[in-house]
Amino acid sequence: MIVFPNAKINIGLNITEKRADGYHNLETVFYPVKINDALEAITAPQLNFSSSGINIPGDGANNLCIKAYELVKLDHNLPALDIHLHKHIPIGAGLGGGSADAAFFIKLLNQQFGLNLSVEAMQNYARQLGADCAFFIENKPVYAFEKGDQFEQVELDLSKYVIVLVMPPVHVSTADAYSGVKPEQAAESLKDLIKLPVTEWKDRIKNDFEKSVTGKYPLIGEVKQSLYEAGALYASMSGSGASVFGVFETLPSLKHLEAESSVFYNV
Numbered sequence: 001m002i003v004f005p006n007a008k009i010n011i012g013l014n015i016t017e018k019r020a021d022g023y024h025n026l027e028t029v030f031y032p033v034k035i036n037d038a039l040e041a042i043t044a045p046q047l048n049f050s051s052s053g054i055n056i057p058g059d060g061a062n063n064l065c066i067k068a069y070e071l072v073k074l075d076h077n078l079p080a081l082d083i084h085l086h087k088h089i090p091i092g093a094g095l096g097g098g099s100a101d102a103a104f105f106i107k108l109l110n111q112q113f114g115l116n117l118s119v120e121a122m123q124n125y126a127r128q129l130g131a132d133c134a135f136f137i138e139n140k141p142v143y144a145f146e147k148g149d150q151f152e153q154v155e156l157d158l159s160k161y162v163i164v165l166v167m168p169p170v171h172v173s174t175a176d177a178y179s180g181v182k183p184e185q186a187a188e189s190l191k192d193l194i195k196l197p198v199t200e201w202k203d204r205i206k207n208d209f210e211k212s213v214t215g216k217y218p219l220i221g222e223v224k225q226s227l228y229e230a231g232a233l234y235a236s237m238s239g240s241g242a243s244v245f246g247v248f249e250t251l252p253s254l255k256h257l258e259a260e261s262s263v264f265y266n267v
């Protein structure tokens, strides 16, 4: 069986308080975007993981796909599998690519081996693998809070716009990004702001990571400014970065960015 995990962007990201467990409470809107990995699992004599495409740092044994397999296997009979991941989603980019692979693998195991797992059960497995993993189980726009793994429905459809995602040649560590932020309550409710027309989001829907991360990596702020100069209605860094997305009414020309960044149009 083969599945195609997609990435996500964060529309708004307010880091509201530091938790006793060392994580942070936040509020954000997760929005799925069409940048995809490919993930295949075939029954085999022994468990094997291989990957192609973008090189994934770390040992294959620690890949989030393997962690998902081992977690589900604690409760269910699963055969050994030959797992192949073709990596296309930029890594450590604020796009949740690793979390997406883990969540889609849980859904693959459920379907391929008839585990009859509920959405809630799959979300609970995903929560154990990463704060932004559970989102990918239902994989639809949601308002997320607490660690980013509790959800409320949100009506948000950006399909009439053109979303462009730019990945500059910068790597941002999620943990480092969090350490650079002073948690505080947002000035305006994201739940209210997200209901406004996209044309009213600029300078009101904010990502709390941006100030510290762009201070450390000015190129990220320059990319965001370039998107506005190219006509973006709204632009923001996604998650802890380094990717930056722009929402446009029509397809922009960003040739000047393509020299040093990966540009994904119509995502």
Ligand SMILES: C[C@@](CO)(OP(=O)(O)O)[C@H](O)COP(=O)(O)OP(=O)(O)OC[C@H]1O[C@@H](n2ccc(N)nc2=O)[C@H](O)[C@@H]1O
Pocket: 010, 022, 023, 024, 025, 026, 028, 093, 094, 095, 096, 097, 099, 129, 130, 131, 132, 133, 146, 147, 148, 174, 175, 178, 238, 239, 240, 241
């Ligand atoms: C920042 C966000 C925003 O959506 O996404 P990315 O930018 O990574 O895509 C997420 O909170 C990332 O979620 P995820 O990448 O799953 O984080 P995890 O692996 O669970 O945690 C990595 C590290 O980030 C910090 N962390 C993560 C989530 C959270 N709510 N508070 C935190 O303080 C912790 O230091 C943790 O050790």
Ligand SMILES: Nc1ncnc2c1ncn2[C@@H]1O[C@H](COP(=O)(O)OP(=O)(O)O)[C@@H](O)[C@H]1O
Pocket: 056, 057, 058, 062, 063, 064, 065, 085, 087, 090, 091, 092, 093, 094, 095, 096, 097, 098, 099, 100, 101, 102, 174, 239, 240, 241
């Ligand atoms: N399947 C995977 N894809 C990408 N990264 C993975 C995967 N499994 C584990 N990782 C590890 O997770 C980190 C990146 O996670 P990712 O979700 O791509 O970051 P972000 O959420 O910032 O976009 C890297 O340290 C990488 O080694």
